[in-house]
Amino acid sequence: METNPYLKHIAYDSVIFGFSGEKLKILIMEYRNTGLLALPGGFVGHQENLNDAVKRGLSERTGLSDVFLEQFYTFGNIERYQPEVMERILKARNENHEGYAWLLDRYISVAYYALINLNDVTPKPDHLSDSCGWYDVDNLPALILDHNMIVNKAMTTLRSNIDHKLAGVNLLPSRFTMKELQKVYEAILNEKLHRGTFQRKILASGLLKRHEKQYTGAANKAPFLYSFVD
Amino acid sequence: METNPYLKHIAYDSVIFGFSGEKLKILIMEYRNTGLLALPGGFVGHQENLNDAVKRGLSERTGLSDVFLEQFYTFGNIERYQPEVMERILKARNENHEGYAWLLDRYISVAYYALINLNDVTPKPDHLSDSCGWYDVDNLPALILDHNMIVNKAMTTLRSNIDHKLAGVNLLPSRFTMKELQKVYEAILNEKLHRGTFQRKILASGLLKRHEKQYTGAANKAPFLYSFVD
DNA sequence: GGTTATTGTCTCTTAATGAGACAATAATAA
């Protein structure tokens, strides 16, 4: 009884980054009645582009449709193949899962990372998981299979791309202060940056447009709001 | 009659770079009696790591076993799926190809690039191709499917990695002159570099060890030979 | 009006980069 509507052996996983104002976080799913944690992922339809499949999955999980999403590595080690993990997940689901035998196959996983504004989103679990939530990227619990390794590689990629891919673009609301942007950079690079130097460099890049000031009620000079020029 | 010993839907392609002394070249295969040109590629065994499969293929094609090899992107668009191309290749082979029906499936391809010393190698065709040879990377013929796009992306990746991954390491013989190394950089970046600045920067990096001079018979100062410190 | 914390910008220093200059030198020719 083969009911696999997807390409065999091919999966994707996505590392969805959000920024809380202080820390980088990623979205993690919990499988029903197992305590097993995993990255949100999925499969590719027979008539579907790989990239579109991932966009579809991201949209289902977050409701967002136009986010920064980039493929960064494909994981294909044989050690990924642990059918007992998926069996446990299916069993805990406590349903007839004959139609899901294909889930017990070996999979190669294409990994993507996404940058989103955490406040825009109320994440929705998929049909195999019962909850999902944001976890600090520098304090992650153990995830299934090689998912912790996938997250590490995503972080490395994000760090090395921060200079030439515009990082904070999608992690912040459309208008933000220079300080907030600096916090994003510091969270990604995991180091303190010099305020004056940071401001000078970012402004010199010409990527920001300056708007009105933000009066918060704090007893000090009000910062300008900025947005990215498209 | 299913005789596919490999994972369905998953292929790899490799962009094998060599350096002739003046130009960057890549290895291209020609399929028997078709004139069709393609990147060397292959498939992944059921019990095989993805990376190992690519290493195996590279070794079969070049005889080399310890080369720089890096995954850079996975191509999964539906437009890759052109069964008529593979059918033409199988027909031209003029054999019973019932056992190869799996070749007509849709494939997602994980792409790698390799850097090798062109002079170390006499490339060997695989069982579907009858010849292979080196082509200038800036003057490539049309390749099947999306293979030209794969080459372009490989070039982009190589360029952006040249600074922090040691580039020339594997493209040159173990001992080389500063001028030869500069030629490699110029071929990859596709621009002229200033001699003095280049030499200063490379020497400052501490990656090179200086050896004896190379006396070629030319009527001018003899250059030092260098090697990379490992 | 004084106080306080934060912001925007400036200056000073140090490091990195781009470009040319020049002596050293390996082979050849006079």
Next chain:
DNA sequence: TTATTATTGTCTCATTAAGAGACAATAACC
């Protein structure tokens, strides 16, 4: 032996970028 020639290794100078601190401006509170 000495001039010639092309190339190499290195140096200097100018320009640009980066790191770090300083200071006036200012929003809200006292």
